[in-house]
Amino acid sequence: MLPAQSIAQTAATMTEAEALEKQQQQQQQQQHQHQKSGSGGVDDAFDHTYKEKEGPKPPVVIVWKNVVLMTLLHLGALYGVFLLPSASPLTLLWSLLCFVMSALGVTAGAHRLWSHRSYKASLPLRIFLGVANSMAFQNDIFEWARDHRVHHKYSETDADPHNAVRGFFFSHIGWLLVRKHPDVIEKGRKLELNDLRADKVVMFQRKYYKPSVLLMCFFVPMFVPWYLWGETLWVAYYVPALLRYTLVLNATWLVNSAAHMWGNRPYDKTINPRENKFVTFSAIGEGFHNYHHTFPYDYATSEFGCKLNLTTCFIDFMCFLGLAKDRKKVSHELVLSRIQRTGDGSHRSG
Known part of the structure; x- marks a missing residue:
């Protein structure tokens, strides 16, 4: 170990930005330790040690069943657009409600709660999500x-399920039309997912997923x-x-495609994810993507609270009702430090 005097000198010469960055790294390391101990953290920090395999890429294997189904789905949605003038105002309002509800199931549920554990939800809220x-x-x-x-x-590498380096079409929908890259499968198997396996809501939905989809995605929206x-x-x-289902799909896919290609990078110019206002609007708050990939554990995925962020408003309201708690938030000082150190200079205060 270093002598106490040497440690003091090192600390004295460390800039505030470096200290804050070290604090962030320590927080991420603690999250990894929590994941390994099963206490609820997740392993979502970028792995700089991963190297893509040398040599020719594996052949692309098209899943023709998915191609046919996605084609029919989008043709059906296009027909739904032509039927909009025939729909009653109540049906249009109901369609909007179904859009928001299903989108929240992805943004507040699968993404911010279960993927990143950025807040805690009570059993009733988890059931709803x-x-x-x-x-x-x-x-x-x-x-x-x-x-x-x-x-x-493994963002933007062969191990990324929807690697944006492979182009807009692949990262938007193409990744669902082909077999996964072997590295995606390999890295997915190595992740510790004990927190998901321990969640009874997650495992119940997984067990009864097909009937739940038939009921909630198609029957209920049609029957009501x-x-x-x-x-x-x-x-x-x-x-x-x-039509509603297809719109939610594409709004989510835009986060993988457009938000990795177009927009500013005020927090980290060394990564591809961008701040994209159109995606933010269409995906009810998920377009602050440069911020999100810089601070993946922040429940709001943005430093601006509820601004253009319906999902954050929803989580805040659930906390107000006592149905959610322990929202993780990055300190303002840490955000400013990161902006100054790695941002592209495009940051605005609001």
């Missing part, structure tokens, strides 16, 4: 969170307007069910 997530139909919570942790840990105010089954299926 699990149901809302089934309405979104984007793989079950366990698989979604696992893949998202791999995405953060048909039964309660006499909407035609045709419109009820194509607008609040099919």
